[in-house]
Amino acid sequence: xxxxxxxxxxxxxxxxxxxxxxxxxxxxxxxxxxxxxxxxxxxxxxxxxxxxxxxxxxxxxxxxxxxxxxxxxxxxxxxxxxxxxxxxxxxxxxxxxxxxxxxxxxxxxxxxxxxxxxxxxxxxxxxxxxxxxxxxxxxxxxxxxxxxxxxxxxxxxxxxxxxxxxxxxxxxxxxxxxxxxxxxxxxxxxxxxxxxxxxxxxxxxxxxxxxxxxxxxxxxxxxxxxxxxxxxxxxxxxxxxxxxxxxxxxxxxxxxxxxxxxxxxxxxxxxxxxxxxx
Amino acid sequence: xxxxxxxxxxxxxxxxxxxxxxxxxxxxxxxxxxxxxxxxxxxxxxxxxxxxxxxxxxxxxxxxxxxxxxxxxxxxxxxxxxxxxxxxxxxxxxxxxxxxxxxxxxxxxxxxxxxxxxxxxxxxxxxxxxxxxxxxxxxxxxxxxxxxxxxxxxxxxxxxxxxxxxxxxxxxxxxxxxxxxxxxxxxxxxxxxxxxxxxxxxxxxxxxxxxxxxxxxxxxxxxxxxxxxxxxxxxxxxxxxxxxxxxxxxxxxxxxxxxxxxxxxxxxxxxxxxxxxx
Amino acid sequence: xxxxxxxxxxxxxxxxxxxxxxxxxxxxxxxxxxxxxxxxxxxxxxxxxxxxxxxxxxxxxxxxxxxxxxxxxxxxxxxxxxxxxxxxxxxxxxxxxxxxxxxxxxxxxxxxxxxxxxxxxxxxxxxxxxxxxxxxxxxxxxxxxxxxxxxxxxxxxxxxxxxxxxxxxxxxxxxxxxxxxxxxxxxxxxxxxxxxxxxxxxxxxxxxxxxxxxxxxxxxxxxxxxxxxxxxxxxxxxxxxxxxxxxxxxxxxxxxxxxxxxxxxxxxxxxxxxxxxx
Numbered sequence: 001x002x003x004x005x006x007x008x009x010x011x012x013x014x015x016x017x018x019x020x021x022x023x024x025x026x027x028x029x030x031x032x033x034x035x036x037x038x039x040x041x042x043x044x045x046x047x048x049x050x051x052x053x054x055x056x057x058x059x060x061x062x063x064x065x066x067x068x069x070x071x072x073x074x075x076x077x078x079x080x081x082x083x084x085x086x087x088x089x090x091x092x093x094x095x096x097x098x099x100x101x102x103x104x105x106x107x108x109x110x111x112x113x114x115x116x117x118x119x120x121x122x123x124x125x126x127x128x129x130x131x132x133x134x135x136x137x138x139x140x141x142x143x144x145x146x147x148x149x150x151x152x153x154x155x156x157x158x159x160x161x162x163x164x165x166x167x168x169x170x171x172x173x174x175x176x177x178x179x180x181x182x183x184x185x186x187x188x189x190x191x192x193x194x195x196x197x198x199x200x201x202x203x204x205x206x207x208x209x210x211x212x213x214x215x216x217x218x219x220x221x222x223x224x225x226x227x228x229x230x231x232x233x234x235x236x237x238x239x240x241x242x243x244x245x246x247x248x249x250x251x252x253x254x255x256x257x258x259x260x261x262x263x264x265x266x267x268x269x270x271x272x273x274x275x276x277x278x
Numbered sequence: 279x280x281x282x283x284x285x286x287x288x289x290x291x292x293x294x295x296x297x298x299x300x301x302x303x304x305x306x307x308x309x310x311x312x313x314x315x316x317x318x319x320x321x322x323x324x325x326x327x328x329x330x331x332x333x334x335x336x337x338x339x340x341x342x343x344x345x346x347x348x349x350x351x352x353x354x355x356x357x358x359x360x361x362x363x364x365x366x367x368x369x370x371x372x373x374x375x376x377x378x379x380x381x382x383x384x385x386x387x388x389x390x391x392x393x394x395x396x397x398x399x400x401x402x403x404x405x406x407x408x409x410x411x412x413x414x415x416x417x418x419x420x421x422x423x424x425x426x427x428x429x430x431x432x433x434x435x436x437x438x439x440x441x442x443x444x445x446x447x448x449x450x451x452x453x454x455x456x457x458x459x460x461x462x463x464x465x466x467x468x469x470x471x472x473x474x475x476x477x478x479x480x481x482x483x484x485x486x487x488x489x490x491x492x493x494x495x496x497x498x499x500x501x502x503x504x505x506x507x508x509x510x511x512x513x514x515x516x517x518x519x520x521x522x523x524x525x526x527x528x529x530x531x532x533x534x535x536x537x538x539x540x541x542x543x544x545x546x547x548x549x550x551x552x553x554x555x556x
Numbered sequence: 557x558x559x560x561x562x563x564x565x566x567x568x569x570x571x572x573x574x575x576x577x578x579x580x581x582x583x584x585x586x587x588x589x590x591x592x593x594x595x596x597x598x599x600x601x602x603x604x605x606x607x608x609x610x611x612x613x614x615x616x617x618x619x620x621x622x623x624x625x626x627x628x629x630x631x632x633x634x635x636x637x638x639x640x641x642x643x644x645x646x647x648x649x650x651x652x653x654x655x656x657x658x659x660x661x662x663x664x665x666x667x668x669x670x671x672x673x674x675x676x677x678x679x680x681x682x683x684x685x686x687x688x689x690x691x692x693x694x695x696x697x698x699x700x701x702x703x704x705x706x707x708x709x710x711x712x713x714x715x716x717x718x719x720x721x722x723x724x725x726x727x728x729x730x731x732x733x734x735x736x737x738x739x740x741x742x743x744x745x746x747x748x749x750x751x752x753x754x755x756x757x758x759x760x761x762x763x764x765x766x767x768x769x770x771x772x773x774x775x776x777x778x779x780x781x782x783x784x785x786x787x788x789x790x791x792x793x794x795x796x797x798x799x800x801x802x803x804x805x806x807x808x809x810x811x812x813x814x815x816x817x818x819x820x821x822x823x824x825x826x827x828x829x830x831x832x833x834x
Binding site for chain 3: 310313314351384385480
């Protein structure tokens with residue numbers, strides 16, 4: 001089994017590379033949290049670019065080292081944009097992060113998420129209910145036909161989503177990150193449990209979305225598993241630190257972006273996590 | 279006439295219920311302030327979900343206890359989405375909050391706002407000019423054909439909008455909230471005047487929109503009148519408190535979200551207001 | 557040649573007029589930074605209104621003293637909206653600010669930016685790479701066919717964009733503002749170099765977009781050159797001041813909006829700049 005110190009070394013190298021090279025990870029993402037996603041990507045050292053149109057998405061897919069697709073607020077044009085961009089990313093062998101927000105709501109969302117199965121996102125990020133529902137939609141182990149998604153919130157626990165996460169990771173050959181009190185990140189053979197964060201992360205919008213965008217930034221410089229784990233680690237670290245300085249969700253957001261920016265490679269790799277074989 | 283203490287008891291129960299149950303109020307709202315609306319809804323204890331597409335709007339309308347529709351930045355798809363969602367809400371007897379932002383600008387906005395007359399929003403929230411213009415568009419008392427709306431700002435006073443607000447509330451059987459130096463909230467038979475707030479609320483974007491979103495959250499747990507009054511009360515309270523800690527509109531926004539989060543049920547019900555018969 | 561003190565007098569009058577009259581400058585702008593653009597416009601004393609649809613854009617063009625068009629996140633409807641609005645602005649003799657974000661990405665963006673040549677924006681604002689690419693697209697001096705635009709970031713220096721900026725200003729008869737370590741603002745005969753700002757302005761999204769929106773607000777009350785220079789001056793001033801109080805990009809954004817709001821006319825005109833003949 002892979003040693004924890006090896007993982008930490010790779011996390012440090014990913015963070016350092018991002019801070020040094022400011023890699024661009026383009027996004028097609030929802031309008032609620034689009035600003036927060038971009039600012040989080042910039043705060044960790046990456047660059048951001050958001051588009052809606054098919055050919056623009058293809059351009060970003062080809063120009064960037066990775067990309068982020070979030071199905072939060074679908075527009076009609078996404079029916080064309082999202083499969084085209086996902087296809088380009090898959091064929092180019094570029095890692096991309098899928099955020100299956102609100103899976104189960106609406107026919108276009110279901111159609112798109114079903115199409116994504118063949119384009120194998122490098123990282124799938126969601127809460128427990130979303131991960132279970134996606135595994136169900138893709139007819140993999142651990143999934144359920146009926147989703148317990150209520151809007152964008154989760155009604156399942158991270159532990160309940162483990163089988164689904166492992167099955168999804170095995171299918172894509174990438175990684176899956178399940179957000180919760182303790183985050184689960186798995187590549188299908190190893191599972192990491194990342195600790196920290198803040199109760200305020202459920203009292204602001206975009207903690208999950210921007211984690212996906214930051215994972216895409218790290219995926220330009222590391223494997224999907226290391227990228228997802230590094231993103232979870234810096235989020236848990238910055239969340240814990242920000243909470244100590246915050247008086248509410250407004251000041252938490254401000255402090256959180258500051259802490260994302262201030263976190264050093266060693267800080268991030270040193271944020272508590274454990275690993276186990278799946 | 280209803281007693282003020284009875285109203286305050288109902289406000290306290292609404293705030294407590296929202297903090298305890300985190301009810302979801304879905305929105306179709308403008309892209310300028312969509313993030314602020316969601317964060318305000320979360321800060322008071324609710325849950326948020328925003329969509330654009332018709333079937334997704336219908337899903338949220340059926341899944342939530344109330345909804346929020348803001349016509350600020352119309353997209354072409356809204357021609358289909360908004361009437362369908364409003365119809366579902368009306369037929370299901372679900373309260374929904376209408377924010378007739380920038381009424382008078384553009385043909386689609388006028389068409390949609392005219393259609394909404396029959397779907398009777400539980401709460402109509404706007405500034406004085408918007409309320410007068412909507413009453414005019416719906417050919418009710420107190421309205422005028424020509425709107426004094428300049429973009430999104432009001433050139434009329436709250437007092438001048440009282441007749442229009444009462445007429446709209448009588449038509450819908452719900453409540454109308456007119457934002458201004460002193461907010462007017464009426465159900466057509468009682469008028470409440472809520473005090474507080476801050477001059478900074480005109481120096482940030484979204485104070486009005488997010489008040490509408492928060493009113494939708496409270497409408498899951500109270501009558502339209504109590505929901506609108508409770509939303510106005512927490513906004514006036516949080517605005518006053520935030521202003522004392524703010525050095526400008528940037529820090530005001532941060533403090534305002536913190537104070538929305540920190541306000542207790544008793545604080546909110548205790549924010550100054552008077553009632554009178556209409 | 558125009559004297560620096562004359563320029564400063566005109567800057568002071570522009571700032572005072574905006575603070576006194578709260579002029580509206582409507583925008584069609586990208587969804588990533590739309591909230592920040594609106595809040596920046598409000599912070600300096602203006603009013604904001606954002607739309608997508610063609611007739612609504614025409615309404616704002618006719619109702620406002622100036623407008624802001626940013627091609628950051630194009631939607632399909634923009635193919636119709638943007639040329640129609642630009643034409644109305646041009647024919648009405650209203651100054652408008654063009655932000656050619658991400659020029660070179662996608663066919664619609666190229667088509668729209670090419671169309672804008674005949675509608676002569678009063679102010680063109682961009683980073684060095686964007687300005688060089690736009691001059692190239694319009695087949696003016698100083699431009700290049702191949703753009704060095706990487707997403708939304710610049711890989712060229714402000715000095716390298718001087719010839720392109722002058723050529724663009726001579727073509728439009730307006731002004732061009734090139735954002736960089738030192739900002740260059742030119743009307744084709746005079747060049748001003750505005751100093752200040754902060755390294756954090758590259759670590760947040762929207763510093764450039766909102767500068768364009770603020771330039772549109774000042775363009776309601778001053779010539780394009782004075783409007784662009786005044787906007788650059790208040791941005792450099794607020795950026796420098798905000799950096800001294802910030803611990804990271806989150807707190808920088810908050811402080812920056814506060815400082816935009818607090819900057820006095822004399823402060824803004826007194827922010828360091830030099831002028832030279834072109």
